Amino acid sequence: MKSFKKEFTLEERANESAAMIAKYPGRIPVIVERFSRSNLPEMEKRK
Numbered sequence: 001m002k003s004f005k006k007e008f009t010l011e012e013r014a015n016e017s018a019a020m021i022a023k024y025p026g027r028i029p030v031i032v033e034r035f036s037r038s039n040l041p042e043m044e045k046r047k
Contacts, residue, residue, distance in 0.1 A: 004031050014021060 008016070017029045034040050 003033060 009011070020027070020029045032043075034043060
């Protein structure tokens with residue numbers, strides 16, 4: 001799976017985070033990804 005940063009442009013990520021901040025003003029948007037060399041299973045969903 002591509003990293004979130006490589007899959008979406010800076011503008012797309014900025015727009016998405018601005019929308020999340022507008023919808024949830026008390027929260028901070030965070031991207032969580034699995035380290036490529038870890039033994040953890042792939043995450044089922046990504047937002």
